[in-house]
Amino acid sequence: MKQIGRLSHAADHGAHILLVDDDVSLLKLLGMRLESRGYRVTTAESGREALKRLEVARPDLVLTDLRMDEMDGLALFQEIQRRLPGLPVILLTAHGSIPDAVSATRQGVFGFLTKPVDRDELFSTIDDALAQTSTPATEGDDRWREAIITRSPEMERILEQARMVAASDVSVLVTGASGSGKELLAGAIHKASSRADKPFVAINCGALPEQLLESELFGHARGAFTGAVSEHRGLFQAADGGTLFLDEIGDMPMTLQVKLLRALQERQIRPLGSTTSVPIDVRIISATHRDLDHAMHEGEFREDLYYRLNVVNLRLPPLRERAEDVPLLAKHLVAQAAARHKPFVKGFSPEALNLLATSAWPGNVRQLVNVVEQCVALTTSPMIPEGLVAQALVAEENAMPTFNDARAGFERSYLVKVLKITEGNVTQAARIAGRNRTDFYKLLARHELEPGAFKPAARQAEQH
Numbered sequence: 001m002k003q004i005g006r007l008s009h010a011a012d013h014g015a016h017i018l019l020v021d022d023d024v025s026l027l028k029l030l031g032m033r034l035e036s037r038g039y040r041v042t043t044a045e046s047g048r049e050a051l052k053r054l055e056v057a058r059p060d061l062v063l064t065d066l067r068m069d070e071m072d073g074l075a076l077f078q079e080i081q082r083r084l085p086g087l088p089v090i091l092l093t094a095h096g097s098i099p100d101a102v103s104a105t106r107q108g109v110f111g112f113l114t115k116p117v118d119r120d121e122l123f124s125t126i127d128d129a130l131a132q133t134s135t136p137a138t139e140g141d142d143r144w145r146e147a148i149i150t151r152s153p154e155m156e157r158i159l160e161q162a163r164m165v166a167a168s169d170v171s172v173l174v175t176g177a178s179g180s181g182k183e184l185l186a187g188a189i190h191k192a193s194s195r196a197d198k199p200f201v202a203i204n205c206g207a208l209p210e211q212l213l214e215s216e217l218f219g220h221a222r223g224a225f226t227g228a229v230s231e232h233r234g235l236f237q238a239a240d241g242g243t244l245f246l247d248e249i250g251d252m253p254m255t256l257q258v259k260l261l262r263a264l265q266e267r268q269i270r271p272l273g274s275t276t277s278v279p280i281d282v283r284i285i286s287a288t289h290r291d292l293d294h295a296m297h298e299g300e301f302r303e304d305l306y307y308r309l310n311v312v313n314l315r316l317p318p319l320r321e322r323a324e325d326v327p328l329l330a331k332h333l334v335a336q337a338a339a340r341h342k343p344f345v346k347g348f349s350p351e352a353l354n355l356l357a358t359s360a361w362p363g364n365v366r367q368l369v370n371v372v373e374q375c376v377a378l379t380t381s382p383m384i385p386e387g388l389v390a391q392a393l394v395a396e397e398n399a400m401p402t403f404n405d406a407r408a409g410f411e412r413s414y415l416v417k418v419l420k421i422t423e424g425n426v427t428q429a430a431r432i433a434g435r436n437r438t439d440f441y442k443l444l445a446r447h448e449l450e451p452g453a454f455k456p457a458a459r460q461a462e463q464h
Helices: 024-036 047-056 073-083 095-106 119-131 139-145 153-166 182-192 210-218 254-266 292-297 303-309 325-340 350-357 364-378 386-397 403-421 426-433 437-446 456-463
Strands: 016-020 040-044 061-065 089-093 111-114 172-175 200-204 243-247 283-288 312-315
Touching (some): 024 119, 061 119, 073 089, 139 153, 153 312, 172 182, 254 303, 292 303, 325 350, 350 364, 403 437, 426 437
Parallel strands (some): 016 040, 016 061, 200 243
């Protein structure tokens, strides 16, 4: 990455500007001018090169020429909006293309400057753009996301959205497979918010029986039920002023969904066995690996609660979709594990890292953590060899699954088997399974199975 100059102490901020122009002399001149104000400047001589720069580091603002070969400034802006929505873009344009620049501002470009660029107008427009977005992300400002290790463009896009949504108090629903880091993202949103100095409280809604979950969330009065020998403050009260993270919200019993909705609407709770309500001030972030939209349509999740929780939806990709993060995560995790157990361990051999990067990771980051821990525990050499990684991966594959995972796996394999036997005939398959057609179709939808794929014609088409 080409850097121009060093950060000046005269700057009001250390904002990072990505400067894009196919005129090399103008690129150098503008870079020097911005550097004189104390901005940190990265340059790119084309739109394609600019996109590569964005993959490495997110700037606070993009200043780009409108007229460029191959990819012009407007096309670059549109791609930036897709990858990093909210990143301000300013266009540089010649007098003859002012109508195009005006049209671009209607599409969301922050503003445009005409060439030759007036120095005062340049700095004024940049200041306005930075002032209307979040505070520029200097090196110290990244502490809110320090627990999330990534170089994936998709993860950077999600983190940018998380940073933007943290500034408001809206409810956020984080979706993604088990082990993909939903609680870490929720914690990062909390740290980036104005509630950061207040508690962040998390609970897994699928891990507790209904009465215990209700007591944990809302609290209970003394004598509310057998064993309630003293008053208990629930997690809503424990998180007051901060953030309450409801993990696996899709597993919450329907009766509790009603009580949760009422608490969110009225901003107060009533502990079990109590006759008085308690006001609450919490921000709700929830998460699930389930398809809540499907659960809602099947009557398994309340529609009104769904829309109250799902104001902003952030989907975390599985680890297999961010393979570039695996070596980065592995190096970070091995350093942590070595510090705890075996300080002589320095890392993975190149072959071992390659094996890690090319694995499927059905258990996501949680599985990677387990594999790294096993490798550190068993290695006798400073560099963990490929064979030890292969052994740990096999051990993970053979590990005892959770009851829910085992049941889901059995259901899916059973459904596949009866569909194969009946060649995709749902009526016959449902009869074998002892279910009516409606229930059977629900099971197929839950496991994303399409009966037509098991018909002979479909199989023959696949083979050809």
